[in-house]
Amino acid sequence: MITSSRPSWRRLSSYGLASLGVLIELTGCTFEVAIELDQQAETFVQAPLDQVDVLWVIDDTATMAGAQEQLIEQFGSFAEVLDGAGIGYQMEVVTTSSGPWDGEGWSPDTSDEAIYTAEWGSAGSFAERLRVGTSGSDKERGLSAALLALTVDGGEPPEAPRLVREDADLLVVFVTDEDDCSDDGALSDDSPTSCYTSQERLVPVGEIVEALIDVHDDVNRVLVAGILGTEASGCPDVYPGTRYQRVARATGGWVADICGEDWSGALERLGAHATGLRDSFRLQRAAEPGSVAVYVDQLELFEDPQEGFTYDPETWLVRFAPDAVPARGATIRIEYVRDMSRFVPAY
Template identity: 25%
Template sequence: MKATTIKFSLILSLLVSFVSCQEQEFYEKEFLEGVGVEKPTPNNDDGNTGDVDPNVDPDVDPDPNVDPDPDPDPGICGGGELQNASDTFNQNTGQAQKVDILWVIDNSGSMTEEQQSLASNFDTFIQDFITKEIDFKMAITTTDPRDAHNGNMVGNPDDLTSAAAKADEAKFLNDFSNYVQVGINGYGREKGFQTSASFMTKYPTFVREDALLVVVYLSDEEEQSSGSVSDYLQGFQSLKANAGMFKAFSIVMLPTDTAQNQWETVGSRYIELAEQSGGTASSIQEDFHTVLGDMGGTIVNLLTSFPLSGVPANADITVEVDGTVKEDGWHYDEVTRSIVFDNGHIPDAGSIVIVYYYQCGGS
C-alpha cells in the first residue's frame, strides 16, 4: 500500500507545477493527473478547471490461461473489438471483511430535511455491518469546493469505525448523526466529485489496500465539477489495485422524480458514476429507511463477492478456483459487476480465484 500511495502521489504532484491556482483547483487537478489527464484550462467563476480528455487504456490481459472461444459475438462492440480480460483474487474469508466509506453531503441551503433523514435512518444502513462484524471505517465531507472547505474531513474519524461501534454503539450512532448534519451554508454550486477527490488527496491513509472503497453522494442538485465522469471514475479506481474495489452510490434526484422546488435538479453525473462503477443510484425522494437499508445490504453483499475491474461484453465468463474451472455454483451480478458464489460453493480461505471474460476495447 505504501508503494502504491507513494507512486500515486508522485504522479499527482506533476500537475501542480503547470499553473498557479487556488487551493480547490490544486486538489482537483492533482487527483485527475493521477490517471494521466492533461492540464485543464480555467473557465468558470470560482477558479475551477475545464473538461479534460483521459488517455487511459483499459487494463486487459492479452493472453489469459483460460481463453474463451475467440470472437463469439462479432460486432457486439460496435467500432471496437472484443479483448480478453482477467481479474485475480485471493480469497480471504479467514479475516474480517473490510470497507472504507466516504459520505459526501450536500451542504447547500436546501438540504436540511435530507441531512436529518440520513441522520435518523442511519441505523438501518449500518446494522448489518455491526452484526456481521465487518471491519469498517467512515469519514464525512461536503460538496463545498471553496478553499476553506474543499475535501475537508468533518468530525473525528476515530468515532466512525467498527471499533467505536463495538465499544459503544449508542455513542457511535449519535456521533454519526451529529457529524452528518453538516449545515446549509455551503457553496451553491455543488461539486461532490471535486471535493471527494480532494479528500482522497488530503487524507491518503483513509484508503486501506485490502478494503472495498465506497463513496456515497447525497445531493438534490446536479454535480457541477469541471472534469468528466470518466476522469473521476478512473481517478478513484486508480486508488485500488483492482479497479472493481471502488464503488460509488448516490442518493439524488432521479429522472423519474418530480422536482418539489426550482433548485432541485436530476443528478445525472452522480447517477452515471454510480452505474459505471457498479454501484447504485437511489431517489432522494424515497423513504430513507428503505434506501439506506437497501444500500447497506448491497455493500455488505459486495464484501463476499468478487468485483470485476472491467465490464463483461457478453455472458462468456470463465471462473477458475485454484486451477480448476467451475462450471456452476456461481453467478454474475450485472448491477454490481461482481462474481457471486452460491452457498456451499464459496472458495476456501487462501484460494486463488481467477475470472476470465471479454470486454470491449478500442477499434
C-alpha cells in the same frame, strides 16, 4: 454453403488463444479456416471484509435540511449491518462544498476528530455527523470533494488525517439533490446555472473514475453509490445527478431516489456492500456479448436479469440479480471470449 464444426467455447482452454475450425465449401472445393478466439477466465472470491473505509459526501445547501434529517433518522439500517459484521471500519463525512466560497473559507468539519472508527462504539453514533448544515456553496462539487478527502495527505486543516487504508476496501456514498459541478475552477466566476449549461467545462467523469480507482489500483475494491435525484424523481427542487450516476455505474455501484420517503432498504444494501457483499465484478478485459459464462462454486448461472446475471459491454461489469448474489465465501469464475474491439471501458 458455409458449415461450421464450432464446438462450445466453454470446452476450450481457459487461457490464451483457442483455434476453431470452420469448413468453407465454394464451387466444389472445401477449405478449412482457423479462427482464433482469445479465451479468458477470471476468478473472484466473495470474501467477508476485515476492513472498510466509508466516505459520506453530503450536500450542505439550503434545500437539503430535510434530506439530512431523513438520513440521520434512518441511518440505523446501515449501522445495524455494519456493527453486526464486526469489522474494522472507518467513516468520514465531507460536504459538496469542496473549496472556499464567498470568501468565507472551507466547509467546516463536523467534529473534533474527522475519522470515526469502530473502536468508538456503535456505527449508529456516527449519524449526528451527517447533519452538516445548509450554508454551503451553491455549486455542489461532490466528486472533487471526495477526491480531496481520499487522495490528499493533509488538506484543510493541514493536520487532517487520510481516510484510506491500504488493507481496507472503499465505499463512497453521495447524498445530494443536485448534479455534480466539479469544475477545477473553470466556472468560478459564473452563476450556479453554469453547472448545467456549461457541463463541457467540468472535469470529465472518466478522469474522476480513474482517480477513484487509482486509490486502490483495483476497481473491485472501490464502490460508489448514492441517494440522488434521478430522471424519475418527482419532488420539487431536485435535479438528476447524472455525473454521480455515471461514476456509480463505472464502479459497479447504484443509486436510490432521494425523493423516496423510505431509505432503509437502500441503507441496508449499502451496509451489505460495506461488509463485502458485492453484486457486481468488473472484468480486466472486454468480453464479447453473449460469450460470458458465470460459475458460482462450480454451479453455472445463466444470463438473466431476474435470476442470473447481466453483462454491461460498456463498463465490462458482470452484475448479479438481487436473488442471485453470491454468498459470502463463494468463489466466482467468469469465462468469456475477449472483445478485441474494446480496450478501454466507457464511463
